[in-house]
Structures are given as C-alpha cells and as structure tokens.
Amino acid sequence: MTKLIDDLSAYGVDAKDVLERFVGDEELYRDCLMLFVNDNAFSELGSALECKDYTTAFEKAHLLKGVCANLGLAVLLEKICVLVETLRERKTEGLDEMYRAVIDSIEALRTILS
Numbered sequence: 001m002t003k004l005i006d007d008l009s010a011y012g013v014d015a016k017d018v019l020e021r022f023v024g025d026e027e028l029y030r031d032c033l034m035l036f037v038n039d040n041a042f043s044e045l046g047s048a049l050e051c052k053d054y055t056t057a058f059e060k061a062h063l064l065k066g067v068c069a070n071l072g073l074a075v076l077l078e079k080i081c082v083l084v085e086t087l088r089e090r091k092t093e094g095l096d097e098m099y100r101a102v103i104d105s106i107e108a109l110r111t112i113l114s
Contacts, residue, residue, distance in 0.1 A: 013071075013072045018071065021070070037106055037109055042103065045060035048060060058087040064080050068080055076105040082101075086098060
C-alpha cells in the first residue's frame with residue numbers, strides 16, 4: 001500500500017473495500033477525494049445553517065452523506081449522519097457543534113491529501 005492509503009486507513013477508510021470500487025486506481029480515488037474536500041457544498045451547508053435555512057442545510061448535508069458513503073469515509077460519514085438526522089427531525093440544538101465536527105474531519109482529510 002502507498003503512504004496515502006496507509007494514512008487514509010488510519011483516518012478510518014476501509015481501503016480494500018474502497019479501492020475495489022475504484023478498480024484499484026488509487027490516483028482516481030485521490031482525485032475524487034480532492035474534488036470532494038474542495039466541494040462548495042461544505043461552505044453552502046455552513047451558510048445555510050448560519051441563515052437558519054434548514055431545508056437547504058438538510059439537502060446539502062444529505063448530498064455530502066451520500067458522497068461520504070461512496071468514498072468510504074466512515075468517520076466523516078458518522079458525523080454527517082448525525083447532522084442529517086438532526087435536521088431531518090427539525091431539531092436545531094447543537095447544529096453548530098455538529099457542523100464544526102464535520103469541518104474538523106474535512107480539515108484532517110485535507111491534511112492527509114496535501
């Protein structure tokens with residue numbers, strides 16, 4: 001395994017499973033991860049939460065949840081799922097902390113990818 005795959009495994013990625021999805025192409029997987037961590041949906045989610053537009057926030061969080069699952073980002077997926085379910089239940093308490101946890105996980109992933 002490459003250092004990237006080792007680092008992603010330490011981050012919580014099931015590398016064997018994910019690489020099967022990407023037909024063993026680590027470069028393609030890395031490219032997809034780079035697109036994901038730089039996606040505007042994260043800032044749009046933050047803006048929607050700040051504006052208390054919970055419908056848009058739910059849509060953005062739900063979108064990110066699906067991509068996390070497809071990319072095998074279990075740790076981030078867990079954090080996004082908490083946010084999605086809270087928004088689905090129309091609860092607002094703790095959303096800022098949940099969003100911060102998501103962003104912290106994204107920052108950790110960006111560090112791995114850099």
